[in-house]
Amino acid sequence: MKCAICRNGETESGVTTVTLERKQTTLVFKQVPAEICENCGEVYLSSQINRALFKQAEQELRRGVFLEMVNYSTNNDWCVA
Ligand SMILES: [Zn+2]
Known part of the structure; x- marks a missing residue:
């Protein structure tokens, strides 16, 4: 798509x-x-990816971490509705 x-x-x-930061x-x-974008480097996340990210973030938050490096994973057992 066009940037x-x-x-x-x-x-x-x-x-x-x-x-992502929270508290x-x-x-x-x-x-x-x-x-x-190949020109300016702007990054676009699909709403599906966005939702998946925040869901994964919730799980990490529940573990009570302060700083965590996570590989985004598509093979968790939750699914994007
Ligand atoms: Zn651009």
Whole structure:
């Protein structure tokens, strides 16, 4: 798709790193599938990926971690509705 930021580049599928923070907890998700602009580097996450990320984040939060590096995983047993 066309990039909405620079209106110049096309996005390509790739992987990115997403950092989520809540209160004292910081979660760093690696290998998150995303569309990335070849021109300006803007990252687009699909709403499906977004939901999956936040769901995974909730699970990590419940474990009470402060700083965690997590590989984004698509093979958890929850599914995206
Ligand atoms: Zn762009």
